[in-house]
Amino acid sequence: MTDTGRPHPMPAISGGSLREAELPAAPPVAWSTAARSESPFFQGVRRLRRSATALVGAAIVLALVLVAIFADVLAPLSPIASDHANTFASPSWDYPLGTDQLGRDMLSRLIHGARISLLVGVSSVLLALFVGVPLGLIAGYYGGRVDGLVMRVMDLILAFPIYLLAIILMVIFTPTAGLIGTMKVTGAIAIVRIPIYARLVRGSVLSIKEKEYVEACRALGVRDPWILLRHVLPNCLAPIIVTTTLGVATAIIVEATLSFLGLGTQPPTPSWGWDLKANVAFIQANMWLSLFPGLAIFITVLGFNLFGDGLRDALDPRLK
């Protein structure tokens, strides 16, 4: 489409005010042109590119994602094959980060651990997002009894300290190894995080639904799901994006903590939290064994935190 100019002047709608008169007559045209102009989103991206810390964060996150995807290629040895002739080997050319008490290569375990950490971190947040955001949208938009019901359930979840609830859920799910075990941890963390998104979105929706453009949509007979998806949701996207990025950092810490307590993904599946815990017993003689998994968790969380912080600075309109 070549027509990127402003929408054509249109007749006022039934004796309306100035604002109603400004309503686009052909909404689809107006929307497609709006997307091409400098939207707040693209302004945010430009500001993000200028922030050094956000770029460092993004680089760390990107590197970790690549490590997680290509773990099979990158890891020099199997993360679970034990070599009883080489237990507690010091870092060397054969074992860059040494081996643990079962003679497993630490570097390979860390590389594969990135997979579990990121998988649980990202998918639990996405799951929480896909449940929490619609709940928040519905509660905020419809208000009344629906709102009361949804928010009371959220309060129920929030009445528990998050680690305690995650622990309780893992007791019910019973931790196991492998993919199923990972899914259980993901589910537990997602449930704990749902209220964060529901509350966040509800708060934004409460103010957005009073705006004139939403009222205009209703007056035009646009159906509720469309209003919610096309007009309300995009306007509360900025806080959602920031909270999601920072939420991944939290989810990764919760996963590591659950594994540390022995309630996360069970061995032999490599997990940073479990590796740290298992090696604390040998900390005096082999301190690197607990240091490396801890550093891996720290760098990952730092990456998401830096990126999330940069995003917040870039997307917060008050800082313009």
Add this chain to the structure above:
Amino acid sequence: MRTYLLTRLFQIVPTVLMITLVVFVMMQSIPGDPAVALLGDAYTEEDAERVRQEYGLNKPVLVQYVIWLGKLVQGDWGNSVLSGRPVLKDVLVRLPVTLELIVLSMGVALLIAIPAGIIGALRQNTWGDYTATSIAMIGVSIPEFFIGVLLLLIFSFGLGGLLPSSGWVYLPGTCPTIVCATGMVGNMQHVLMPALALGIGRAALLTRLLRASMLEVIRTEYVTTARAKGLAERPVVLKHALKNALIPTVTVMGLQVGFLIGGAIVVETLFAMPGLGTFGIDAIVARDYPQVQGFALITAISFVVINLLVDFTYTFLDPRIRYA
């Protein structure tokens, strides 16, 4: 003022009821026969029948809940499957250790965060500010147990065993058994590293927050007025700015209590402290469900009570809230 405190106090009743409901549902959802869960693996059919009668396990779920709740209120939290000891007693014995850890780590957090936040705000965009904010960023990204491991490496193994790596010395007068090590100094030696491990992460978060709210407050008109009337910088910062900047910080601290309780579970496990956390984790590993239930209940209830106390602090800092 008193009405506010009383209303707030009554508001925790439904919350505590909700907690009991969730814990009840949790016990119901544990796979297998609940009678067996309450008795452990070694039981006779008569025992099982007796427990079913006692807890009304053959009655509708709602009736079961009411019976169970009645027992809780009367102080019957069940008996441990393994030791046979009453759960409530065991739990209450362990609570002070965890509370001491939480209170001290909050103290650590504030001791670090208040000066760091003030320096960050007053010297905005100087190297002092950059150092404070960078360290805070690192602090929020390290999980408690890794800070704990680093502290262990430095103070227990690095500096020739300066601080003990595990175990516990009770505060004088809090010994739960007939014989146990007590003493002020010993207690401090044992609690220092766990409190630091737990406090540092929260300190980092509070520093960031306090810096931000100090920056906002310092530009308000009443601070300018205080300065204009010739007040020295110290009372301006500490009395006028800090007290107001602390309000959002205290709110977040209340929200952080949940994290502190969770963190305490982890830190206790790392340092082998005889608190609620180790109690809970041991119970989970041993599948001692009455103990798990007691652990969940007492932890969640402590959370509500600590939150209430934080709310009260809030009214002290901001008198407007009482009248709202």
